[in-house]
Amino acid sequence: MNTKDKTQNSIRNSAFGIASQIVIILISFFTRSIFLKYLSEEYLGLNGLFSNVISILSLTELGFGTAAIYALYKPLAAKEEEQVAALMNLYAKIYHIMFAIVTILGLILLPFIRYIIKDLPEDIPNIHLIYLLFVLNSALSYLFAYKRSLLFADQKNFKISVVTTVFKLLLAMSQIVGLMLTSNYYVYLGAMIICGVLENLVISTIVDRNYPYLRKYRKAKASPEVKQGLKDNTKSLIVHKIGTIAVYQTDNLIISAFINLATTGLYSNYTMITNSLQQLTNSLVEGMKASIGIYNASETPARRIILFKKFNLLLHLINSFCTTCLLCLFNPFIEFAFGEEYLFAMPLVLLICLEFYVRGMRVSFNTVKETCGIFRPDRYKPLFEAAGNLTLSILFVKWIGFAGIMLSTILTTLCICYTIEVYVTCKYAFACKPGFYYQLFAKNILVLAVQLAATYGLCSLLPMYGFGALALKACVCLAMPNLINLAAYWRDPDLHALLGTAKRFLKKRLPSRK
Numbered sequence: 001m002n003t004k005d006k007t008q009n010s011i012r013n014s015a016f017g018i019a020s021q022i023v024i025i026l027i028s029f030f031t032r033s034i035f036l037k038y039l040s041e042e043y044l045g046l047n048g049l050f051s052n053v054i055s056i057l058s059l060t061e062l063g064f065g066t067a068a069i070y071a072l073y074k075p076l077a078a079k080e081e082e083q084v085a086a087l088m089n090l091y092a093k094i095y096h097i098m099f100a101i102v103t104i105l106g107l108i109l110l111p112f113i114r115y116i117i118k119d120l121p122e123d124i125p126n127i128h129l130i131y132l133l134f135v136l137n138s139a140l141s142y143l144f145a146y147k148r149s150l151l152f153a154d155q156k157n158f159k160i161s162v163v164t165t166v167f168k169l170l171l172a173m174s175q176i177v178g179l180m181l182t183s184n185y186y187v188y189l190g191a192m193i194i195c196g197v198l199e200n201l202v203i204s205t206i207v208d209r210n211y212p213y214l215r216k217y218r219k220a221k222a223s224p225e226v227k228q229g230l231k232d233n234t235k236s237l238i239v240h241k242i243g244t245i246a247v248y249q250t251d252n253l254i255i256s257a258f259i260n261l262a263t264t265g266l267y268s269n270y271t272m273i274t275n276s277l278q279q280l281t282n283s284l285v286e287g288m289k290a291s292i293g294i295y296n297a298s299e300t301p302a303r304r305i306i307l308f309k310k311f312n313l314l315l316h317l318i319n320s321f322c323t324t325c326l327l328c329l330f331n332p333f334i335e336f337a338f339g340e341e342y343l344f345a346m347p348l349v350l351l352i353c354l355e356f357y358v359r360g361m362r363v364s365f366n367t368v369k370e371t372c373g374i375f376r377p378d379r380y381k382p383l384f385e386a387a388g389n390l391t392l393s394i395l396f397v398k399w400i401g402f403a404g405i406m407l408s409t410i411l412t413t414l415c416i417c418y419t420i421e422v423y424v425t426c427k428y429a430f431a432c433k434p435g436f437y438y439q440l441f442a443k444n445i446l447v448l449a450v451q452l453a454a455t456y457g458l459c460s461l462l463p464m465y466g467f468g469a470l471a472l473k474a475c476v477c478l479a480m481p482n483l484i485n486l487a488a489y490w491r492d493p494d495l496h497a498l499l500g501t502a503k504r505f506l507k508k509r510l511p512s513r514k
Helices: 003-038 041-061 064-077 081-116 127-141 145-153 158-182 185-210 224-248 251-258 261-298 301-337 346-371 381-400 402-430 435-459 467-489 493-509
Strands: none
Touching: 003 041, 003 158, 003 261, 003 301, 041 081, 041 127, 041 251, 041 261, 064 081, 064 145, 064 224, 064 261, 081 127, 081 145, 081 224, 081 251, 127 185, 145 158, 145 185, 158 185, 251 261, 251 381, 251 402, 261 301, 261 346, 261 402, 301 346, 301 402, 301 435, 301 467, 301 493, 346 402, 346 435, 381 402, 402 435, 435 467, 467 493
């Protein structure tokens, strides 16, 4: 595949992914507003809590998905159909085992559910049954998950985006109609399970039709060398998975155990927005990842740095803009959409925004690590990350409440993750010291601080709440952060390279004028 094809595939996958996420975000907001109208905030908190518990159960996957996609790059590029089929046959067996493990672990955790909810709400009956429905929904997804790996590795994830969007729309409509007719949480969960199964079945059918040789070689077996490579990479990714879950998927558990379920519900409104924006960025990155992997596999460390700087700047432009918008629009939007009683104080909002930016910028060097197959050198880092975050969260939540949970996540990410991950990436992918990255990061943070202060200061002069105030502040947020970024990076050749790529893409897509 030549460079032109890789670029076109990246742009297509990113465009479809971003469009899909925008649709999903819009329907999620509408579904959430209907949810709060017909069910209590305790149900909302329970929904967020069990979603986090299920994320922890996904530890069963042990990072195998990343290793599986990486293993498919080479045989797909070489068009080794039998090798691809052999890998997919292996993945099918492994994911079926994961289905059984998730089900068993979910049942084992069932008696302990009451201990992770402080002040168990009396108006929510059958909490254990609700939990089992979440477990069932998660377990069923493993029966078909391996099929998605092939589409991602083959740069055809735009097909996943289309199918996901269609079924998210069907899910939203069924959940909204179900709540309006019955006000029953079980109808809401039942629609989630049915639509999830149907979505996976459709994607499985698409894979079977696009890769008919999978059926031809359905008895092919992966070589011992391939299995050993997968085993080694998965071992290294296990602890990475543990660290990610311990840092980003335990906040609701700690809030529920040390504060209350209602606060978990309030926080879930904010995380729904930040996670949606994070998914938008991830859609862009996932569309580019295969191309970055092919590039990094064939280029020198010096050339990798050139691409990384452009990629890192692109992520800063996106994340700094989103962070500034979040700070200025979070509370006005939540007050407008859900009500004043669902608001957090501004210091807490600022911490949520900073955590969003810090997490988003990790994507740059983690993408390089994954696409270069650098899994082992920092395999013990997540253990320190998990221990540090959980310890600080429990200490800080007793000291300063909810703010302590956010603060512990930010400190853990900066002090442990950035230090180790940047060092490993620079050493093994770039063959250089990490000083150049910290210079980039320092400038990015300074520019972000100016954006936050200037934009929030200007927005504070406008009316506080209401649709008109929200619209005015949105206009300010659209202009101010981007103008500051342009002023700060105008002399940066990486910015001009990004603008040149965008210009060439638009020139090809827009109709020409005589």
